[in-house]
Amino acid sequence: MNLLDISSACVKCGKCIPSCTIYGISKDETHSPRGFLDLIAAHKNGDLKLNKDLKKIFESCFLCTNCVEACPSSLRVDSAIEQIRFDINKKIGIAWYKKLAFFLLSNRKIMDIVAKFGYIFQSCAFHIQDSESKNEGMRAKFSLPMIKKDRLLISLSKKSFLNSNKDFIDNGGDESIGFFVGCLANYSYTNTAQSVLDIAKELKINVDLMKAQSCCGAPQYFTGDFKRVEVLAKKNIEYFEKKLESLKAIIIPEATCSAMIRIDYEHFFNSINENEWAKRAKKISSKIFIATKYFYDFTPLKEYLLKKSKKSLLVTYHDPCHAKKMQAYYKEARELLNTSYTFKELSDTNSCCGFGGVSMQSEYYDKSLQVGLKRAKQIDESMADIVSSECSACRMQLSNSLHQISSKVIFKNPLELIAKALTS
Known part of the structure; x- marks a missing residue:
């Protein structure tokens, strides 16, 4: 990816500004799509060195892609920022707690153990909130580093979704789909994942839980940990290619995971000049769907609901x-x-x-x-x-x-x- 090409293609029309999430609260031109692109150009032209102040500016982008949608040229400002975050992290590094989180997400067996102990001990430091009348989660009993006492955080389930179900669920159907659950639905919002199984059972669709799936790599990608993204993406692509030989499709109940695998894998491999992997990522994307899209387009779910x-x-x-x-x-x-x-x-x-x-x-x-x-x-x-x-x-x-x-x-x-x- 040539960041100067993206930056020079911006004509500074400002159509992206009203839709920019961070500009909406900062009202600072530096924290805007065209501001980001100007700073990237200054860095690439050798006029600006990467430092902690620039790190804060580029980390302020929400990567919501509102600017891409508003831009007459559909410039991928989000991809440019992801690339510059990688450059910054090569020079400055990634915080230890992010490295730890990414390590755990990349190693599910270890994460399973950590999550199990986390479930046991979370009630010691947090008030658990889980009912039909309140949003589920937990609040700290006392102030913790980077955690405010009144903040509602995700709580861990007693057992992960993947570990709570068998590998293949036979619903007596003629077709089978794969299920990529996503980390949050696997460890916290397990009701979401279970709902997919409930729907598939009613529709008589068999489900392969694809238990060798890895984290999609989205948290690492958005933070600039490209080395870990490359490992995870290649592992998933190879695994999906094999699974899709017998599965009709792979569904995902998460917008972020779905977008990462369907869209960003190809962008990522093109950005690091791994063109063959980009082609492989694009090929599997046609068989991967966000769950409601698949159920709406390829099953009689709506008729069942009526x-x-x-x-x-x-x-x-x-x-x-x-x-x-x-x-x-x-x-x-x-x-x-x-x-x-x-x-x-x-x-x-x-x-x-x-x-x-x-x-x-x-x-x-x-x-x-x-x-x-x-x-x-x-x-x-x-x-x-x-x-x-x-x-x-x-x-x-x-x-x-x-x-x-x-x-x-x-x-x-x-x-x-x-x-x-x-x-x-």
Whole structure:
């Protein structure tokens, strides 16, 4: 990837500015798409050296891709920032706690052990919140480094989803699909993953849990840990190629994981001049779907739902950036939800939730919360009972933001709501 080509292609028209998530709270031209590109050009031309101040600027981007959508030339500002983060981390390095997190995510057997002990001991330091009337998660009993006492965090399940189920689930169907669960749904939001199995059972679709799957690499990619991304991506591509010899498709209940595997694997390998791997990534992408997209397009799920009585709960929907903007998925979940529930659109269907990745959640939480609170207020004003989104990162962010404003709106993945409507 030639970063100077991207930067020089920007005509500074400013159409990206109103939609930029970080500019919306900073009002600083430096923290804007064209500001980022100017700084990248200055660095590549030798006029600006990478340092900790620049690191903070480039880590402030939420990678929501609003700018790419707004740009008349569709310039991949997000890819340029991901590349410059890699350059910065080569010089400055990655914080130890991020390295530890990425190591654990990349080694599931070790992560399984850590998660098991985490489940046992989390009640010692946290208040666990898990009910139908509140957003699930946990709050610290006392202040911890980088963790505010009133912040709602994800809690760990007693047993991971993959370890709770057998390798292959035979529902007596003629076809089988693979299931890439994602780390958050595997260790925390296991109800989301279980809902996929419930839906598949009703539709008589066999499910291969593909237990040798690895982390998709999205947290590492957005942080600039390209070496680990390369290992994970190659391992997954080889594994998926083999599995797809007998599976009709692979479905993913997570917008971020789906976008990483379907879109960013190809971008990543092209950026490091691994063209053959980029071709292999592109080839498998045609058989990989976000879960609601697959169920909507290739199964009679909607017809099954129409036979059930419509629920009175008022549901609204938040579009994950990695679903709507990167993959053009926005109608499928809505239509399925509208079939079974009273559905209402938010006043703004284009806003980012403010999750922003590992750095934003750890080092720039105040910025993340600013964006999250704005979105939470919009959700609360909708008067909905439930806000839904096919993304566990959005779930983590919005659950906390709704908690901060004491909203009664609770978060549910659309797959959970669909499964409930289908099986009740």
